[in-house]
Amino acid sequence: xxxxxxxxxxxxxxxxxxxxxxxxxxxxxxxxxxxxxxxxxxxxxxxxxxxxxxxxxxxxxxxxxxxxxxxxxxxxxxxxxxxxxxxxxxxxxxxxxxxxxxxxxxxxxxxxxxxxxxxxxxxxxxxxxxxxxxxxxxxxxxxxxxxxxxxxxxxxxxxxxxxxxxxxxxxxxxxxxxxxxxxxxxxxxxxxxxxxxxxxxxx
Numbered sequence: 001x002x003x004x005x006x007x008x009x010x011x012x013x014x015x016x017x018x019x020x021x022x023x024x025x026x027x028x029x030x031x032x033x034x035x036x037x038x039x040x041x042x043x044x045x046x047x048x049x050x051x052x053x054x055x056x057x058x059x060x061x062x063x064x065x066x067x068x069x070x071x072x073x074x075x076x077x078x079x080x081x082x083x084x085x086x087x088x089x090x091x092x093x094x095x096x097x098x099x100x101x102x103x104x105x106x107x108x109x110x111x112x113x114x115x116x117x118x119x120x121x122x123x124x125x126x127x128x129x130x131x132x133x134x135x136x137x138x139x140x141x142x143x144x145x146x147x148x149x150x151x152x153x154x155x156x157x158x159x160x161x162x163x164x165x166x167x168x169x170x171x172x173x174x175x176x177x178x179x180x181x182x183x184x185x186x187x188x189x190x191x192x193x194x195x196x197x198x199x200x201x202x203x
């Protein structure tokens with residue numbers, strides 16, 4: 001029996017910019033003078049894995065990368081811009097999670113995330129109001145789809161693998177969860193979480 005709804009953040013619960021749902025960096029160059037391709041090359045492709053595994057601090061890795069590509073932009077200015085523009089909640093998903101919680105399911109966010117954005121989403125965006133817990137990679141030392149992520153998450157919920165249902169927009173993450181004995185479903189834009197839960201409960 002499913003006891004815990006384990007739900008991904010980006011692409012499921014969070015949907016880009018609050019203003020229009022577009023990617024947080026859609027107007028990055030126009031607003032801050034930072035080219036996203038440069039940021040991808042100098043920071044994300046090199047450092048993001050270490051940051052989201054808790055092996056390196058975000059600012060310590062982002063500062064020199066930003067100094068190389070946009071020396072006039074402060075690291076905190078970029079982080080604030082990024083976080084605020086990547087924080088739109090999917091209201092239909094939040095409402096469905098609320099109904100699932102009232103039906104007795106534990107609701108847990110499971111995400112590949114660094115410490116800074118995890119805190120921002122949990123406290124400032126207010127995900128703590130809608131979920132029982134947030135389990136994220138930098139705190140675990142594992143990233144989805146690594147088996148260690150699912151094992152550590154199950155240890156934290158204190159539930160057997162089969163009691164978990166992962167909802168994730170990554171097929172790779174879904175398959176990895178299933179390999180660990182979890183129930184898992186691929187999320188597509190426009191999916192209905194209530195319907196998904198009903199089908200699984202009936203099955």
